[in-house]
Amino acid sequence: MIPALATILCFHLAGELISRALALPVPGPVVGLLLLVGAGICRPRLIDFLRPAATALLGNLSLFFVPAGVGVIAHLGQFRDNAAGLGLAVLVSTVLAIAVAALTFAWVARLMGDAEGGRDG
């Protein structure tokens, strides 16, 4: 567990260093994620080594999100004052994004003569 956690932290650390050193718009952990995928392609055994620890972390992903969510109490006034704008922005953009992404995928797949969609569904 500890060697795997240390390795995950090393990818996180490398990601932070690269993101900051090159002033990338992508946050450090995302750079770490990409480094991990790249390292996995070069060395598949690394993935097997990390899998138990990574699965444990990912299985509790939503827990890690609780402290930031509780921050709502520090901003209750802002949420109350902007409820309509924020609520509508989230609702409209989510409906449109799902529709546009699904229609684009289905349309481009059909253009390319890809029939896998029919097979599954």
Place this chain on the structure above:
Amino acid sequence: MDNAALIWSYLSREPLLWLTATLCAYWIGDRASLAAQRQSWANPVLFAVILLAALLMLTGTDYQTYFEGAQFVHFMLGPATVCLGLPLYDNLRRLRHAVVPLLAALVAGSLTAVVAALAVAHAFGLSPVLMASLAPKSATAPVAIGISEGLGGAPTITAVLVLLTGIIGAIIVTPLLNALRIRDWRARGFAVGVAAHGIGTARAFQVNETAGAFAGIGMGLNAVLTAIIAPLALRLFQ
């Protein structure tokens, strides 16, 4: 009485109390979600946040004090994001087979999510901090919070908006895509992963295995793309 005051003054200074409360609240939230048969509205994070917020208000504790305990949990977002590389790696082969439709849908969906949200927010005259907090809300929570921090947004507002996005996406995806007559499970799953991250992905896995796998790919890829698109789109609206 004096003793109780002493104990409270100890507890309110140390991180132990709020770290324990965070884990217990999540535990209760998870059980509640299980009792509601994991319906998409019964989100364990939502339960835990409501419980803790109520507790903080009842005890008159401010967020800074709470966060001193909860920061250990918050820190784990970074390493957990790195671990999202694993499901992405596992699905690389399926990704290669559908690379063109996938990339087209990723760019279209990601752009729509960011630009539509900012356009509505702009129409309502929301402040720059709220705009920056809103821009990355379709990305998975740890990434969205990181992007929001970088753009001058409030990470805590982003966290709540991300949660809201996921829950709305998970509830509307099935009726919406049925109405649009989209039957390709890859398209359906990928769309909800791009627009509504982990909560949408969990919903896709409940409906269909292929949809779930493609939702996971969508979430992973959009985490990367939103980091690039959100700052550019935000500049358009300033």
